[in-house]
Each structure stands twice: as structure tokens, then as C-alpha cells.
Amino acid sequence: MEITEKEINHLADLSNFSLDEKEKSALKTDLQNIFKYISKLNELDTENVEPTYQVFEMENVWRPDEIIPQDADREALLALSAEQEDHQIKVPKVL
Amino acid sequence: MRIANKSTSAVSLIKASLEKIEKHKDKNIFTFINAEPALKKAEEIDKKIKKGEPVGRLAGVPYALKDNFLSKEGETTASARILTGLESPIDATCVEKLEAEGAIMVGRTNLDAFAHGSSTENSYFGPTKNAFDSERVAGGSSGGSAVAVALDCVEFATGTDTGGSIRQPASFNGVFGIKPTYGTISRYGVVAMASSTDVLGFFAKSAADLDLLMEIASGHDEKDMTSLPDFYGSADVELGKKKIGFVKEFVESPALAPELKTALEEKLSLAKSKGYEIIELTLPALEYALAAYYIIQPAEVASNLSRYDGIRYAYRTKTLKSPKISSADKSSEKTALENLFLNTRSEGFMRENKRRIMIGNFVLSSGFYDAYFLKAAKARTLIIQEFEKAFKSVDAILSPVAPNPAFKLGEKVNDPVSMYLEDVMSVPVNLAGLPAVAFPAGSTTSEKTPHLPLGLQLIGPRRSDKNLLKLVEELV
Numbered sequence: 001m002e003i004t005e006k007e008i009n010h011l012a013d014l015s016n017f018s019l020d021e022k023e024k025s026a027l028k029t030d031l032q033n034i035f036k037y038i039s040k041l042n043e044l045d046t047e048n049v050e051p052t053y054q055v056f057e058m059e060n061v062w063r064p065d066e067i068i069p070q071d072a073d074r075e076a077l078l079a080l081s082a083e084q085e086d087h088q089i090k091v092p093k094v095l
Numbered sequence: 096m097r098i099a100n101k102s103t104s105a106v107s108l109i110k111a112s113l114e115k116i117e118k119h120k121d122k123n124i125f126t127f128i129n130a131e132p133a134l135k136k137a138e139e140i141d142k143k144i145k146k147g148e149p150v151g152r153l154a155g156v157p158y159a160l161k162d163n164f165l166s167k168e169g170e171t172t173a174s175a176r177i178l179t180g181l182e183s184p185i186d187a188t189c190v191e192k193l194e195a196e197g198a199i200m201v202g203r204t205n206l207d208a209f210a211h212g213s214s215t216e217n218s219y220f221g222p223t224k225n226a227f228d229s230e231r232v233a234g235g236s237s238g239g240s241a242v243a244v245a246l247d248c249v250e251f252a253t254g255t256d257t258g259g260s261i262r263q264p265a266s267f268n269g270v271f272g273i274k275p276t277y278g279t280i281s282r283y284g285v286v287a288m289a290s291s292t293d294v295l296g297f298f299a300k301s302a303a304d305l306d307l308l309m310e311i312a313s314g315h316d317e318k319d320m321t322s323l324p325d326f327y328g329s330a331d332v333e334l335g336k337k338k339i340g341f342v343k344e345f346v347e348s349p350a351l352a353p354e355l356k357t358a359l360e361e362k363l364s365l366a367k368s369k370g371y372e373i374i375e376l377t378l379p380a381l382e383y384a385l386a387a388y389y390i391i392q393p394a395e396v397a398s399n400l401s402r403y404d405g406i407r408y409a410y411r412t413k414t415l416k417s418p419k420i421s422s423a424d425k426s427s428e429k430t431a432l433e434n435l436f437l438n439t440r441s442e443g444f445m446r447e448n449k450r451r452i453m454i455g456n457f458v459l460s461s462g463f464y465d466a467y468f469l470k471a472a473k474a475r476t477l478i479i480q481e482f483e484k485a486f487k488s489v490d491a492i493l494s495p496v497a498p499n500p501a502f503k504l505g506e507k508v509n510d511p512v513s514m515y516l517e518d519v520m521s522v523p524v525n526l527a528g529l530p531a532v533a534f535p536a537g538s539t540t541s542e543k544t545p546h547l548p549l550g551l552q553l554i555g556p557r558r559s560d561k562n563l564l565k566l567v568e569e570l571v
Contacts, residue, residue: 019441023446027449034450046473080181081406
């Protein structure tokens, strides 16, 4: 499969990061090679096979709807952000 | 392992550990060293021992923590720039359990950023070097942990294994490593990579040490809904057939190094001499496991890594302007906040992280989902079914961990497909959620590469972890 520059741009956009020209051209080659390898799967007959999304053997794990005390309080968690003001996380102006 | 008691003080164990860490500084094993707090904890344990008070089963044992485990000691970075500066307010459940038994964390170990890699070369802190040859890779992603144990810097180390990240570095450095059944150890407080295959496990110097660590760390945790009810040591799956299998496709693979093939054959002969019947297994779907894994895992990576945006914790960019060369045509319209997300992620992720996120977003995007992600999920079913069928006729499967011993630094880092091929014999286990134990099986003898460790893995049915470790003891 041919990966075009337009596709690389689209994928970077979906991924929410930007790429410089050097990264773009390297990733174009990389992704092309990777897709060539994974297209090997087309050889495998999966007619009438159900998909598996997880290998955890249990379903519907329930617990009572009660508040469980957590290890970190509000202030400790807020302190992790780069900027805070009035007990809130500060971000650049949106509007 | 050496545990503190009346004749061996915890302080002496920690001091010896810190000396070894200093001695092997050039291997770039650690991202953080916890010297002072570790010595203080050791003094407290020694006081308790002196007074005759009870101490835990890991009293004064120095251990290394893979840097994707959250703990209140030091920054948790997962060797990724985007997590630098993160001082966790919580401990991972696994860390809590180890510390409650008196284990003392002496340092955090290097990994491929976000555990994306098979060599520990994709780290923001530079590569860790192989314990036996500084021109070769440590393996990965838990490279630092494997080398820390191999060079006796610590008694044991933690790891995570999403596609081989414990077993492959264990085999590259001649130590034991366990990748438990999916869900055996709580993943609470560990940086997520691919949630449907991520497991926590350990590196140690013997199967018996791994058994003790599993006793301590396993069990249900209400903070991780995918942790299994307690089974380790109480409801283990029996392995009583006295039959060990090997995978024909692996043994006949042209990619398999002749020395590993010989090591495998020698262990099979040893098993035979101990009364095990050796069975040849044909598992044709395993050939497709790597392709399926490199669809499923990047898809989960793309989802899990979407949370890193510079808002709530860790690294945040200083640049709020649009990047000069942007991926997006409409970049000029972006707000300062959108640019904050974009620039934080552009600067914070390594090339390999970006590769995986892009592959993941591709295989999940509309128009490609059925052809890639759904197809891989179906292949996963076939792989699981083949293993289930195999375990009807054998107790366990003996296999190489990787097709080759440790390769040279820089040899594969610019060719992702050749790097991914390193995982070809380890990923089927993760897709099926099975337990597997990597153990040393001699070393290379050729003039070109003398003394490189060779490693094999023993794979068992789900929840056979404890009996698998017992079986490994018979084979070493």
C-alpha cells in the first residue's frame, strides 16, 4: 500500500501532533514498510471467526455504589498541573 | 535472595546495592537513584530486627522499579519526555505490596519510552547497555530492570510485558523473568500501554525468587477491575501430563539463530531424561500473531496515549504558537489551547511513540477498521484456539523468547519492521493472555559473539503460573 504525504498529514492531524519534513519522510517509509508486513494477515482465512477484544475471563464486575477513599486528594492532584489558579487548572485563553 | 536478618543487616544490603549501581553507571541502567530514603528505611528495618519485631518476607531487599510504575519516590517518567516532572502522589498497588513486605526501592530503571520498543534504545534518557557487552542492546522494553538484576545491582526488579518486554530483556541478560497470566497482578498505578495485553511481572535470579514475588504481588485489587480473583498458590491449574511441547514453526524458522535452536534441543533432551514426553506441535496461526499484534497494540496505544495533552500533569510546552510546519492544513486557525495540545505532544513523544500512535489511528479510522483492526481481532481468536488445543495434549510449551541473542546497539533502531520481528515468538503469549517464564539456557560460544546469554521461555495455560515456575526449576 502506498502511503501518501496527504495521508501522513491526516494521520498526524488525527494524532494531534505535528511533524517536520524530516520526520514526515522517515515516517512515510516506516509506515509503508509496517503496512506491507501487517498485510500478511490477508492470507489468513477468518471466515466465520468471532473477534476477540480482551482475554479477561470475567464479565460484569460489580461493586456497591459507594465512595472509596482515594490515595491522593484534590490539592495533590491539582499540584501536578503546570499552572493553577484558585484551585483550578489554568490553560491559555480559549475564546 | 538475600533478605535482612540478625546476621545480615538491611543497611549492608542497601549499601552493597548502591555500590554496584555506582560501579555500573556507564551501562545507563537507572533513571533515578533513591539512596538516602533507601538507607533510612533499611535502618528502621534493622531496628525492628534488633528488637525482635516482625519484619516482612522481603525485609531490606533492594529492588529496582521500572520507571513506568507510579511511586511517591522520584519522578515517574516512563522514560518519556512528556512525563518528565511527574511526581506521583500515589503508589502503584504492586509497589504498596512490595514495600509492605519490607522491600526497598533503590532506583528506577530505564525503558523504551512508554515501553514502546524491544531494545531500550527509544528512551529519552538514552539506551541501556547489555550486561555482558556494552556494544549490544539490553533488550526491551524493560532493559534497565533486566540489566540491574544481571549485574547484581538489586535482588529483583519489576517489569511490564505487553509483547515480550520482560521475557526478551531477561533472555538477553541471562536472568529469570515472569510474564504472568493476564490479570494476575493489579495494573493500578502503572502507565498503560496496550490495555488488553499489558501485564506486570518480575526479574530475578531464580524461579524460586519469582515464586515468592508472585505470592506477594498477585491478587484482586478493587482499583483494577481487570485483576483476577486470587488464584496464585491456591487455585492453580495443574500441569500433570508429563508432556512438554515445542512449536514446529518456531524450530524450523530460518530466522532462528542456530545456537538458540541447539539450546532448545538440549533442554528438550533434559526434559526427556526427567521423564517428560516431548511432543511436536503445529500451530500455523502463530505465524500471523506478530501482524495481528502490530495492529491491536498500536490501536490501544493510540487510545491510551491520547490522554497526554499537557493539561493535568507532567510536561507542558512553552510554545503556544502554531508550529511552522504543521500536519494540518487548517493550522492557522488553531487556538492557543489547541496549539498547547499539539506542541506538547509533538515535543513530548519520541519517534517510535509517534509511529505507533499513527498506525493505531490508521487501523481504527473509518474505512480501514474492518480490514485491519477487526481482521486482527479475528486472528487473535484463532491464535487463542490453537493454544487451547495444544494445552489439551501438553502441560507447557518450550520455545525461544526471541529468534536471536542480543543484537548491536543501532542495528535495528532505524528499521522498525526488523525491530518488531524481534517479538515474533513472544507476542502470541500476550495475545492469548497466557503465563510464560523466561529462563537462562547457556550462552553463545562462537568467536564473534562469546558469552552472550541465551534464553528460553516456558509457556503454560492460563492460571498455571505457579506450576510453570516449578517446571522451570526442573529445566535449569
